[in-house]
Every structure is written in structure tokens, then in C-alpha cells.
Amino acid sequence: MLLAVQRLLDWVDGQHPFLTGAFDALRRGITRYPKTLMASLASLLIAGGGGAFAVANLGPDISDLPVVNITTPVDIAHIQAQAASLDLVDLQLTRTDTTRSADTPENLLRRLGLVDPETAAFLRKNPLAKLALQQAGRSVSAEVNSDQQLRSLRVRWLKNENDTFFQRLVIKRTPQGLEAALEASPMNTSLRMTGGTVARSLYDAADEARLPDPVINQLTQIFSNQIDFHRTLRKGARFSVVYEVLEADGEPLRTGRVLSAEFTNDNQQFEAVWFQDPGQKGSYYDMEGKSLSRAYLAAPLAFSRKTSGFSMRLHPIFQTMRAHQGVDYAAPTGTPAQSVGDGVVAFAGVQGGYGNMVIVNHGGNHSTVYAHLSRIQVKKGQTVQKGQVVGAVGSTGWSTGPHLHFEFRVSGVHVDPQKIIQMAQSTPISPAEKPRFNTLVAQARMQLQAAAQMRESNIQ
Known part of the structure; x- marks a missing residue:
């Protein structure tokens, strides 16, 4: 700081030569008493800062100032024309639902937000529409304009469970009236x-x-x-x-x-x-x-409990000791029974004490039996895949309650299913x-x- 003061004195001395004597005396004072001069300058700066602080504190508190709202109007060009053009926009709304077993055309349309006697009459009379809506669980979507009028109706479903193409019924409103068309499209x-x-x-x-x-x-x-x-x-x-x-x-x-x-x-x-x-x-x-x-599933039911294994047991009906040549799985009536492997249905029908029964040939002289079924869901000669449902658990034939009797045969001889299943990789x-x-x-x-x-x- 002292160096800066000395440089300032040199510059001023050069601008005003008549003050040379006074500046020489000041330079000697700086050289002789540098600490005293520094303390004086520091006191002066602190006093000036304090004064500035005091002045700043004398200003008004911003929180006490009044709040002033300033409103500036915004002009939107051609606002009336824009509003009129919006009124001309025809909104297209899409609504979806699913067909139900107790549906009538009016019920279905009402769930889609429509009360349309003309469309209801068309759905009731048109053969394609009747065919498409006769089964529950099918996806339906309707396109509706801003006046709640039907533009088009689409119904989608699978003809067969494993299809890669789906069926689509399209009903459209044309100048000539409602028209229906059946289409097939890839999924x-x-x-x-x-x-x-x-x-x-x-x-x-x-x-x-x-x-x-x-x-x-x-x-x-x-x-x-x-x-x-x-x-x-x-x-x-x-x-x-x-x-x-x-x-x-x-x-x-x-x-x-x-x-x-x-x-x-x-x-x-x-x-x-x-x-x-x-x-x-x-x-x-x-x-x-x-x-x-493995070549075979571990069990023909996804969830159940095994009640009888491949062993000697007391027959529940005849009360005699007999060899149980299969495995029994307890499950509620209607539980899906699955083929444990790929194969061809060799028998599907009723057979004595087995009741409703399905036999599947798997190749390599292997076959499996599914008995006491409440219903059969395959036909003789049909090809089935591992995990495909062949019937439902029941209590037909010689049975004291709902369960699935499952057998595994090799060249017609009964074997323990678990041994064969564990071996087949x-x-x-x-x-x-x-x-x-x-x-x-x-x-x-x-x-x-x-x-x-x-x-x-x-x-x-």
C-alpha cells in the first residue's frame, strides 16, 4: 500500500511542479513513520466502511414497501377467427371394451358411450356382426365423432389359440349407410x-x-x-x-x-x-x-398335491391291497390337466373305471394316461405339445373325489412316472x-x- 502511495505522489509531483517541496516532506514522513501512516489509513478505511454500513442500514426495509400490481393487456391477433376454426374441428374419439356373454347390441354400445338405434339394429341383423359378437372376451373399439355418432366399429379375435393372424370385423359408416367387412391381419x-x-x-x-x-x-x-x-x-x-x-x-x-x-x-x-x-x-x-x-414336465398339473404314489396301497373303493400303477394328484374340479410331453392323442373317451380318459403317445414306446377327467379337450389323432391342456380334473369312473390319475407306460408296461421324467433330458x-x-x-x-x-x- 505504501508503494502505491509513493507512486501516486510521484505522479502528482510531475503534474504540479510548484508543490515539489511539500511532496518531498511527505515522502520523508512515509519513510520515517510507515507503521503510523498504515494505522491511520486503516482507521480511515474502517471508519468509512462503518459509515457506509450505517448509511445502508438507514434505508427502508424491502418487506415494508407496498406491493404494486401492474396489468398489461395482451392482444391476440385474430382471436375470433381462431375460435371459429376450433369450432370446425371434428374430434375423433376412440373407446374400447370387451364383449360379454349377456351382451345385447344396445348394452355394448352403451358401454362404448353410444345410444345409436341404427347401429344397434345393424349389429343385430348383419350376419358378420352377429358372428363376431356372439362370443365373450373379444376386443371391441369404436371411433366416435364429437357429436357422439359412430364412425367405425372394430371387433378383434383369434380363430384358433395358436394363430399368428387375427380376425378383424370392421363396421364403417359410409354415405350409403353402415357396411361390414371381415379381414385377417398378422399380429x-x-x-x-x-x-x-x-x-x-x-x-x-x-x-x-x-x-x-x-x-x-x-x-x-x-x-x-x-x-x-x-x-x-x-x-x-x-x-x-x-x-x-x-x-x-x-x-x-x-x-x-x-x-x-x-x-x-x-x-x-x-x-x-x-x-x-x-x-x-x-x-x-x-x-x-x-x-x-426335460422331454417331459415334472407333473401334469401346475399346482396340486400328490395323494398316492406308484406303490402298493389300500384301494379306496374295494378296500383291498392293490398295486397303484400311477400317481394321483388332488385338485379342484376343472383344474387344467396338461400333456407332460409332445405327442399324438391315441385315445380320448370313456374307459371303465378310468372314467373320462386321454392317452397320449410320445414316441419311443412312451405313453401317458390322464384319467377321471370332468371333460376332455382333445380328439383322437390330434397332435399335442408339452404343456398343452388335454382335459380338466374331475371325479368320473372309480373315484371318491376330484383328482387326476396319471400313468406312464413304456411299451405298454406301467412304470414309475418320476423315474422316466427325471431321466429324459x-x-x-x-x-x-x-x-x-x-x-x-x-x-x-x-x-x-x-x-x-x-x-x-x-x-x-
Whole structure:
């Protein structure tokens, strides 16, 4: 600071030579008493700052100042013309619903927000419309204008459960009146992912996660050889799943295949991914490439309890000791019974004490029997796939209550089903396809991680 003062004195001395004597005396004072001069300057600055602070505090408090509202009108150019053009816009509204068994045309239209006697009469008389609306559960969408008048109506459904094309009935309003046309279009495939935590039962957890029943059934089949869902499923078990949904015009019609899944039960984690070698039948593998699938399902029912095994027992009706040549599964009437493997239906009908019975030939002299059914859902000569429903649990024939009697035969000889099922393994991945499999696994892990995050967010 002293150096700055000295430079200032030099500059002023140069501008005003007549003050040279006074500035020389001042320079000598700075050199002789530098500390005294610094203290004086500091006191002066502090006093000046304090004065400034005091002056600042004397100003008004901003919170005490009055609030002033200033309104500025905004002019919108051609506001009346814009409003008139909006009035000319014809809004198109789309509403969706599902057909019901007790529907009348008026009921269906009312749920879609329409009261339209003309359309109701058309739906009642037109043969294509009658055919499309006669079955419950079909997706319906209606396009309606701003005056609540029907523009078009679409009904979508599958002709057969495994179809990749869907049927679409289109009803349109034309200058000549309402017209109907039947179309067939390919379905689009989209991916869905979700997860859940078991608190009471697996099906309750699936409902909370909005997971369709066919998907949870696939999940139990995939891990049936690793997890005993009848006895060892623990509270707190967690699952994540990625699966296909087949859509028609953006509306889901049915679920497809589970593409990847993970299940954590009793501190053990199990993973699965779907993979198909070219020219081979696809199967599920763990992330290391080990096959999870067997040629046969572990059981013909997804959920049940085994009441009689393959052994000698006291016959419940005849009260004599007899060899029980199959396995009995207790389940409510109507529970779906599934073919444990791919095959061809050799018999579908009534046979003595078996009641309603289905026999499926699987090749290699293997066949399975499903007896005491309440109804049969396949025909002789029909090809069935592993997991396909062949009938429903009942109590026909020699039966004391609803259950499924299941047999496994090799060359016509009864054998213990569990021994055959445990021995039948699927074909492993070929070494040439392992790189493609590893790429698929990396993608599956990312998708399952996203599904797990969704599960955790649902819990929170």
C-alpha cells in the first residue's frame, strides 16, 4: 500500500511542479513513520466502511414497501377467427371394451358411450356382426365423432389359440349407410417385463404384478425341475420375467412365450433364457448354457398335491391291497390337466373305471394316461405339445373325489412316472451356436435387471 502511495505522489509531483517541496516532506514522513501512516489509513478505511454500513442500514426495509400490481393487456391477433376454426374441428374419439356373454347390441354400445338405434339394429341383423359378437372376451373399439355418432366399429379375435393372424370385423359408416367387412391381419409382437414377490401364494403375487395366468404357468414349467412349487416355495420368493405379447391393432390379444426369467427361492437363484438352434426345437437354458428342460414336465398339473404314489396301497373303493400303477394328484374340479410331453392323442373317451380318459403317445414306446377327467379337450389323432391342456380334473369312473390319475407306460408296461421324467433330458446347445447364445444371454440379463427394478419399485 505504501508503494502505491509513493507512486501516486510521484505522479502528482510531475503534474504540479510548484508543490515539489511539500511532496518531498511527505515522502520523508512515509519513510520515517510507515507503521503510523498504515494505522491511520486503516482507521480511515474502517471508519468509512462503518459509515457506509450505517448509511445502508438507514434505508427502508424491502418487506415494508407496498406491493404494486401492474396489468398489461395482451392482444391476440385474430382471436375470433381462431375460435371459429376450433369450432370446425371434428374430434375423433376412440373407446374400447370387451364383449360379454349377456351382451345385447344396445348394452355394448352403451358401454362404448353410444345410444345409436341404427347401429344397434345393424349389429343385430348383419350376419358378420352377429358372428363376431356372439362370443365373450373379444376386443371391441369404436371411433366416435364429437357429436357422439359412430364412425367405425372394430371387433378383434383369434380363430384358433395358436394363430399368428387375427380376425378383424370392421363396421364403417359410409354415405350409403353402415357396411361390414371381415379381414385377417398378422399380429405384432411386443415385449413386457415385470416381477413380483411371494407373500401368500405364487398366483397372488402374479395377480399383484398383473402377470397373466399363461405366463405364470410357463414360469412354473420352466423351473419345475429345480423348484418344487408344491412344497418348497417360501414366503419372500422373488421372480422377474420377460415375455411376449401378441397384439392386434395395438390391443393385446394373447400372451406369447416367456423369453427369460429368474426366480429366487430360499436364498437360491435360478435363471432361464429361451434359445433355439436353427433347425432344432427351442428350449430353456440357464445362463451358462445348461438345459433346464426335460422331454417331459415334472407333473401334469401346475399346482396340486400328490395323494398316492406308484406303490402298493389300500384301494379306496374295494378296500383291498392293490398295486397303484400311477400317481394321483388332488385338485379342484376343472383344474387344467396338461400333456407332460409332445405327442399324438391315441385315445380320448370313456374307459371303465378310468372314467373320462386321454392317452397320449410320445414316441419311443412312451405313453401317458390322464384319467377321471370332468371333460376332455382333445380328439383322437390330434397332435399335442408339452404343456398343452388335454382335459380338466374331475371325479368320473372309480373315484371318491376330484383328482387326476396319471400313468406312464413304456411299451405298454406301467412304470414309475418320476423315474422316466427325471431321466429324459433335452438336447444341449451346439458349440457352433454358443456365441449367438452368449449374445442373447447378455441382452436377457439387461432386461431382467429392468424387470427387477420394476418389482422393487412396486414394493416401495
